[in-house]
Amino acid sequence: MDDGIGVIRLFPGIRASWVNALLSDTGLKAAVLTTFGSGNGPTDKEFLEVLREARQRGIILVNVTQCVGGRVDQGRYETSRAFAEMGVVSGMDMTTEAAITKLMFLLGQKMGPEEVMRAMGKRYVAKLPFSKAWPCYIRGPHSRMRIIWRSGRVVLRRTPGKCVY
Numbered sequence: 001m002d003d004g005i006g007v008i009r010l011f012p013g014i015r016a017s018w019v020n021a022l023l024s025d026t027g028l029k030a031a032v033l034t035t036f037g038s039g040n041g042p043t044d045k046e047f048l049e050v051l052r053e054a055r056q057r058g059i060i061l062v063n064v065t066q067c068v069g070g071r072v073d074q075g076r077y078e079t080s081r082a083f084a085e086m087g088v089v090s091g092m093d094m095t096t097e098a099a100i101t102k103l104m105f106l107l108g109q110k111m112g113p114e115e116v117m118r119a120m121g122k123r124y125v126a127k128l129p130f131s132k133a134w135p136c137y138i139r140g141p142h143s144r145m146r147i148i149w150r151s152g153r154v155v156l157r158r159t160p161g162k163c164v165y
Helices: 016-023 045-056 078-086 096-108 113-120
Strands: 005-009 030-035 060-065 127-129 136-139 145-150 153-158
Touching (some): 045 078, 060 096
Antiparallel strands (some): 145 153
């Protein structure tokens, strides 16, 4: 597992300089952007340039929605089209926690940024080895995946319909 991941919660009026400070951390490999509605964010040029520069440095950016329900439909509206054009990965219906966990696992497999970006779009339903027992249970309110840590193994399972905490 690799913990070089950050979360940036977007909001109207977020300053590009703040986002730049977060994305400039030397240990950062990936960042989850929590966006509005179906994956939208600010469109000011400075903000988008900061994201573009991070992508050019190899930082993986994943777009997940802040909404309790729904999914990211990146490129549907003009406000998310720039994300798609610069190579931000759509988190589809992943929760923030699921995106973080998946990034931690994939980066821990020593994959390169392009491999991780491709793998983020795949669904994994299997038992995966995990070196350390961490008894907890995480699931999102509308996720169709459950991520369970038990007895030193990560178990990803599909669940029908909505999940509850």
